[in-house]
Amino acid sequence: MTVRTTRRPGAWDTTTEVVLGVQDVTKEYLGTLPVRALRGVTFDVRRGELVAVVGPSGSGKSTLLHIMGTLDRPSAGEVVVAGHQVSQLSDRSLSALRARHIGFVFQQFFLLSGYTALDNVADGLLYTGMSLADRRRLAVDALTRVGLGDRMGHDSTKLSGGERQRVAIARALVGGPDIVLADEPTGNLDSKSSAAIVELIEELNAAGSTIVVITHNQQIAAGFPRAVAIRDGLIESDTGNGVSP
Amino acid sequence: MTTALAPSRLHAADLARTAAVGLRTRKLRAALSALGIMIGIAAMVGVLGLSESSKSELLAQLDNLGTNLLTVQAGSGIGLGSGELPEEAGAMIARIGPVEQTTTVSAVDANVFKSDLVPSSQSGGLTVQAVDLNLLDTLAGTVADGVFFNDVTASYPTTVLGSVAAERLGIDEVTGTQLIWLGDQWFTVIGILDEFALNPDFDRAALVGMATADAYLDHDNVPTSILVRADPAFVDDVMGVLAATTNPQNPEEVQVDRPTDALEAREAADDAFTALFLGLGAVALLVGGVGIANVMVISVLERRSEIGLRRALGATRRHVAVQFLGEALLLAAVGGIGGVGLGYLVTTIYANVRGWGTLVPPIAIAGGIAAALVIGAVAGLYPAIRAARMSPTEALRSQ
Numbered sequence: 001m002t003v004r005t006t007r008r009p010g011a012w013d014t015t016t017e018v019v020l021g022v023q024d025v026t027k028e029y030l031g032t033l034p035v036r037a038l039r040g041v042t043f044d045v046r047r048g049e050l051v052a053v054v055g056p057s058g059s060g061k062s063t064l065l066h067i068m069g070t071l072d073r074p075s076a077g078e079v080v081v082a083g084h085q086v087s088q089l090s091d092r093s094l095s096a097l098r099a100r101h102i103g104f105v106f107q108q109f110f111l112l113s114g115y116t117a118l119d120n121v122a123d124g125l126l127y128t129g130m131s132l133a134d135r136r137r138l139a140v141d142a143l144t145r146v147g148l149g150d151r152m153g154h155d156s157t158k159l160s161g162g163e164r165q166r167v168a169i170a171r172a173l174v175g176g177p178d179i180v181l182a183d184e185p186t187g188n189l190d191s192k193s194s195a196a197i198v199e200l201i202e203e204l205n206a207a208g209s210t211i212v213v214i215t216h217n218q219q220i221a222a223g224f225p226r227a228v229a230i231r232d233g234l235i236e237s238d239t240g241n242g243v244s245p
Numbered sequence: 246m247t248t249a250l251a252p253s254r255l256h257a258a259d260l261a262r263t264a265a266v267g268l269r270t271r272k273l274r275a276a277l278s279a280l281g282i283m284i285g286i287a288a289m290v291g292v293l294g295l296s297e298s299s300k301s302e303l304l305a306q307l308d309n310l311g312t313n314l315l316t317v318q319a320g321s322g323i324g325l326g327s328g329e330l331p332e333e334a335g336a337m338i339a340r341i342g343p344v345e346q347t348t349t350v351s352a353v354d355a356n357v358f359k360s361d362l363v364p365s366s367q368s369g370g371l372t373v374q375a376v377d378l379n380l381l382d383t384l385a386g387t388v389a390d391g392v393f394f395n396d397v398t399a400s401y402p403t404t405v406l407g408s409v410a411a412e413r414l415g416i417d418e419v420t421g422t423q424l425i426w427l428g429d430q431w432f433t434v435i436g437i438l439d440e441f442a443l444n445p446d447f448d449r450a451a452l453v454g455m456a457t458a459d460a461y462l463d464h465d466n467v468p469t470s471i472l473v474r475a476d477p478a479f480v481d482d483v484m485g486v487l488a489a490t491t492n493p494q495n496p497e498e499v500q501v502d503r504p505t506d507a508l509e510a511r512e513a514a515d516d517a518f519t520a521l522f523l524g525l526g527a528v529a530l531l532v533g534g535v536g537i538a539n540v541m542v543i544s545v546l547e548r549r550s551e552i553g554l555r556r557a558l559g560a561t562r563r564h565v566a567v568q569f570l571g572e573a574l575l576l577a578a579v580g581g582i583g584g585v586g587l588g589y590l591v592t593t594i595y596a597n598v599r600g601w602g603t604l605v606p607p608i609a610i611a612g613g614i615a616a617a618l619v620i621g622a623v624a625g626l627y628p629a630i631r632a633a634r635m636s637p638t639e640a641l642r643s644q
Contacts, residue, residue, distance in 0.1 A: 099559020
């Protein structure tokens with residue numbers, strides 16, 4: 001069901017290309033009580049890495065995910081995705097960047113009801129301008145990769161939680177993005193399904209996908225090759241680039 | 246190494262598919278909001294269709310009857326005359342150039358009953374009219390059963406009954422032996438006429454020949470009305486001189502009418518109602534539009550996470566706006582097409598009941614669908630803009 005390579009999972013090599021660069025990013029929410037969600041965050045994600053961004057709720061990790069995913073812009077600092085400087089891009093270009101270079105997995109799955117698993121995955125390529133037939137063909141591959149080859153025609157609302165999250169992961173992967181951002185992917189799952197999803201993520205990474213997982217779960221983070229701990233909008237530790245825990 | 250970004254794209258077919266998501270997943274709500282538009286459009290198409298069908302029916306009727314029939318009647322009452330026209334009036338009128346045909350009618354002061362046993366107070370509102378042999382020709386009337394007068398029967402105690410008169414006297418077919426009590430003597434019924442579209446007075450009359458009236462009813466045959474067929478090109482001219490020709494001494498005692506005017510006046514009154522109902526249809530359409538706007542605003546709020554997801558998948562603000570606008574247009578189009586169909590159906594049924602041909606003007610069909618789309622676009626615009634303006638992070642956080 002999954003493709004394995006001989007490469008060590010999560011291998012981190014300083015010579016490989018940086019897919020995601022976060023440079024001194026701050027994010028402030030203005031209001032009656034201004035909040036500084038991020039206070040100067042810097043780190044890189046290289047091609048083929050599997051990174052956990054771990055932190056308690058309110059640490060700023062969701063804000064970081066939105067900024068890394070170009071769904072939000074930083075108040076200061078720069079984000080570089082697949083070589084594109086986000087600050088230089090218009091809103092439309094950011095959409096194009098997300099359509100082709102970034103895959104998202106959400107805690108709530110966000111599958112469209114009334115659509116089959118196959119069409120939910122095919123919608124991952126909806127805004128690339130690819131034809132429906134091509135999108136479905138790639139969706140078949142992606143669903144097979146996540147182990148749902150026998151569930152393609154099922155209505156997405158009739159699948160179990162674990163299966164739904166697999167569909168969502170297949171949707172994030174279908175276009176072969178440079179980076180997949182997963183926001184608490186196991187947050188809505190029981191421990192058994194949760195373990196299976198973590199295993200799937202590790203397998204996909206082993207097969208070459210670059211994945212960043214946002215989680216509050218220390219145990220999951222500890223199992224990954226690299227964990228970036230974040231607290232109060234600052235990086236507390238990064239097991240990948242030598243910052244001591 | 247950076248390559249230029251190819252823009253996000255959404256094919257038209259995919260746009261239609263995404264616009265249909267809301268309709269597919271919320272069928273009842275979609276059906277109800279489309280129903281609002283449907284009722285409005287059906288009302289407008291139905292009103293236009295019915296008005297057009299009835300108008301075309303009227304035109305066909307006028308065409309058939311001719312608008313060149315004029316009636317000349319003696320006014321009666323103080324200052325209006327004696328109720329009689331000068332005896333030579335018929336001949337005078339016939340001398341007017343564009344007059345093609347005239348026929349003289351003289352009201353007989355007699356009552357008509359089914360038998361001599363019916364009390365004389367129960368005349369049933371029927372009249373007795375002495376007529377010329379060319380009455381049917383001039384009025385374009387037809388015989389339903391039996392025959393009209395000829396030179397012989399017009400001088401014997403025979404009668405031809407109008408349709409209402411025949412019904413009230415209990416005669417539905419002519420056997421040649423039926424007798425009725427007319428002016429205190431027995432008359433043989435030789436014919437029953439079809440209904441007159443323009444001269445309903447004859448429907449309630451028992452007709453007798455002029456010679457018969459003179460010989461059997463002691464009637465002097467002074468004309469009470471003269472029916473005139475004029476050259477269609479000169480109808481107005483003829484109308485202008487009829488009164489003076491009929492009674493040069495007292496033209497004001499002569500009343501000249503064109504019976505088709507009454508039909509046209511009725512049609513004009515119908516037009517006023519058409520405008521009123523069109524207005525009501527427009528109000529219904531507006532309410533339907535407000536319904537769609539309402540449903541779309543709710544839909545945008547409920548589907549925040551879908552909006553967030555689509556932005557994450559690479560949809561631009563414009564893609565999101567167009568999706569929701571497309572959904573509103575689709576709702577309106579469904580309502581519009583359904584409304585045109587319903588309006589057409591109502592028109593067909595009503596026209597069939599009235600015995601008219603169905604005529605729904607193409608402009609009503611095209612206009613109905615166009616109006617629905619315009620309403621849909623207006624109703625969908627605000628929700629679409631709202632959906633597009635929603636920030637992706639806010640939309641994703643909503644759950």
